Amino acid sequence: MLKNYFKIAIAVLRRRKFFTFISLFGISFTLTILMVATAFIDKIINDDYPDKKRDRSLYINKIEQDGKESMNSSSVSYYFLDHYVRSMKTPVKLAVSSNYSTTNTYVNNHKIDINFKYTNADYWDILEYKFLEGKAISSQQIDNAERVTVISEDIKRAYFGEQAGPVVGKYLEADNVKYRVCGVVKNIPITAYMLYADIYLPYTVSKINLKDDKSYLGEFSGIILAKTKADVPKMQKEFDLIIPKLPMPSKEFNVIHSHADSYLDAYVRSGNEKKSGMTYAIIALSLFALFVMLLPTLNLVNINITRIMERSSEIGVRKAFGASSQTLVYQFIIENLILTFLGGIIGIVLSLIAMYFINDAKFIANLELRLNFTVLLYALFICVFFGLFSGVYPAWRMSKLNVVTALKA
Amino acid sequence: MISLKNIEKVYRTTNIETLALNNISLNIAKGEFLSIMGPSGCGKSTLLNIMGLLDAPSKGQIEIAEQTTEKLSDKQLARFRNQKLGFIFQSYHLINDLQVLDNVELPLLYRDASARERRQLASEALEKVGLSNRMKHFPTQLSGGQRQRVAIARAIVGKPEIILADEPTGNLDSAMGNEIMEILINLNQKDSTTIVMVTHDENMAQKTHRLVRLFDGSQVL
Ligand SMILES: Nc1ncnc2c1ncn2[C@@H]1O[C@H](COP(=O)(O)OP(=O)(O)O)[C@@H](O)[C@H]1O
Ligand SMILES: [Mg+2]
Numbered sequence: 001m002l003k004n005y006f007k008i009a010i011a012v013l014r015r016r017k018f019f020t021f022i023s024l025f026g027i028s029f030t031l032t033i034l035m036v037a038t039a040f041i042d043k044i045i046n047d048d049y050p051d052k053k054r055d056r057s058l059y060i061n062k063i064e065q066d067g068k069e070s071m072n073s074s075s076v077s078y079y080f081l082d083h084y085v086r087s088m089k090t091p092v093k094l095a096v097s098s099n100y101s102t103t104n105t106y107v108n109n110h111k112i113d114i115n116f117k118y119t120n121a122d123y124w125d126i127l128e129y130k131f132l133e134g135k136a137i138s139s140q141q142i143d144n145a146e147r148v149t150v151i152s153e154d155i156k157r158a159y160f161g162e163q164a165g166p167v168v169g170k171y172l173e174a175d176n177v178k179y180r181v182c183g184v185v186k187n188i189p190i191t192a193y194m195l196y197a198d199i200y201l202p203y204t205v206s207k208i209n210l211k212d213d214k215s216y217l218g219e220f221s222g223i224i225l226a227k228t229k230a231d232v233p234k235m236q237k238e239f240d241l242i243i244p245k246l247p248m249p250s251k252e253f254n255v256i257h258s259h260a261d262s263y264l265d266a267y268v269r270s271g272n273e274k275k276s277g278m279t280y281a282i283i284a285l286s287l288f289a290l291f292v293m294l295l296p297t298l299n300l301v302n303i304n305i306t307r308i309m310e311r312s313s314e315i316g317v318r319k320a321f322g323a324s325s326q327t328l329v330y331q332f333i334i335e336n337l338i339l340t341f342l343g344g345i346i347g348i349v350l351s352l353i354a355m356y357f358i359n360d361a362k363f364i365a366n367l368e369l370r371l372n373f374t375v376l377l378y379a380l381f382i383c384v385f386f387g388l389f390s391g392v393y394p395a396w397r398m399s400k401l402n403v404v405t406a407l408k409a
Numbered sequence: 410m411i412s413l414k415n416i417e418k419v420y421r422t423t424n425i426e427t428l429a430l431n432n433i434s435l436n437i438a439k440g441e442f443l444s445i446m447g448p449s450g451c452g453k454s455t456l457l458n459i460m461g462l463l464d465a466p467s468k469g470q471i472e473i474a475e476q477t478t479e480k481l482s483d484k485q486l487a488r489f490r491n492q493k494l495g496f497i498f499q500s501y502h503l504i505n506d507l508q509v510l511d512n513v514e515l516p517l518l519y520r521d522a523s524a525r526e527r528r529q530l531a532s533e534a535l536e537k538v539g540l541s542n543r544m545k546h547f548p549t550q551l552s553g554g555q556r557q558r559v560a561i562a563r564a565i566v567g568k569p570e571i572i573l574a575d576e577p578t579g580n581l582d583s584a585m586g587n588e589i590m591e592i593l594i595n596l597n598q599k600d601s602t603t604i605v606m607v608t609h610d611e612n613m614a615q616k617t618h619r620l621v622r623l624f625d626g627s628q629v630l
Contacts, residue, residue: 003524004511004514004518007507007511008504008506008507011506011507012506015506313502313504314504314506316502317502317503317504317515318515319463319487319490320461320463320490320496321490321491321496321515321516321519321563321567322487322488322490322491322492322516322519322520322567323487323518323519324483324484324486324487324488324519325483325487326483326484327487327519402464403458403463403464404458404463404464407463407498407502
């Protein structure tokens, strides 16, 4: 039975070469877009370098103060982390780092942009950067405010040259300050914005005295680490209890919001309590997927209806010789799934090519897109969805076709 | 074998009402070869389609092979057609995308039959119509007469008790038409298959057991 469906499906596809081409093009092109997008999202969500302890970490990167008249929100301050978060009982470590900011430096009269980030010692314990040479900034170096730095391999190449040998111990100048390189780490893409930087510095070398500024809003974010995965909800609860007890910074405000989030929640947190980042992210992604899929699906529905009307004689014959409407619906859906799967295979090949070019063109530095199992699984899901969605309505129309009318056409 | 009682068929479109069949009652015995004649548009095809359960009458009862058919579901109807009935159409209605053998196998797809059984039965049916050497051809590579023989093979492959043929020789010249007629007569005599055939050709009709004439939806003979 299935073999027969397959035979007829292939025959029909071959007979209508142009339409087949259009359908396959639509499907495979759509799939390519969706698969590249999926690979991209998958990379951002699931790539856990360098935060391998993600499952027992919570991220604190936004705080919002609301009043009747005003609202302000930004990253948290060093003070907030040091004073309130550090006093929490559940976390075993607290990584503190500033948002990356940009300065520039000159190498052989050639200007290069450098993104730098201040870090504390726990930062290097919680996050597992891969050291290509040297090691992390030690807590002693941080306490002593030593001018040392961990740099990315990209900046090593840009600053010290392509051919540079080991650079640990050498000096890198930024903002008119010389920092001694103590380690070189594997690159991370800018899309991991909470962790990305070109050079990492001890927070103690910052020119601003961080301990003086007592506002909650600042330039920092924190990661708190629980002892075990099971402690994470407890840790989150503890954090949630701190917030209502915070003294109001002024009469202007009457409520403060801040969250200790999982990586994903933190990643998409918008910094506006009324507009949850996650909801927005999901809506945006769904709309994107819907938009990308809508036209090819409608196109396929249309082509399918045409194809069915063309084949009304076949449908009449099959009914006359004992096919029930239900059987015909199955036949048609299977045919359509064969078509979508063919499109899927082409789509996979196209996405491989597309990803190769995207990676090669380095649109986003260090973001290496790959077609992994997850992405393939999504592709399969999209294929099935596509095949069913575009096949069911035409198949239903077909099955309702009156035999006598079908045979007359 | 087939019993029609007070069959009426009305086609209704938005502003026209056509009475295609008017109070037809007909009994066809097992093993009978019946022909239906009448001018174009008199309701011959409509009658045959109703007998074949491809269309429902507006009024009246049908009993085929001891089975009343009013209350059958779509699935049951499909099964019934598959088991008991074989159709032959004027314009053959072969599936051009499939080879001759696959075309003939078609009714068996809707039964429990293994691929080997299907192949076996389809080859036998093609042998009966003298087309064993054309199994791998596509319908478009055959002459009209050959195509109609393939259609006959398809109609008989499931060994139905009844064959309904709507102008099976209508598109063929008289030599080819006679060949087809031979095959049908043979089927009727050897396998005692009940056959109902619509035809325009008096000579063909003469060769059958009984002739029914229709005029304007009514039986006149
Ligand atoms: N689907 C239909 N809708 C409306 N009228 C129809 C339909 N099918 C047949 N008719 C009408 O019913 C009458 C009988 O048609 P038909 O049985 O095809 O005649 P025959 O086969 O004897 O030439 C004709 O007048 C035809 O126009
Ligand atoms: Mg007719």
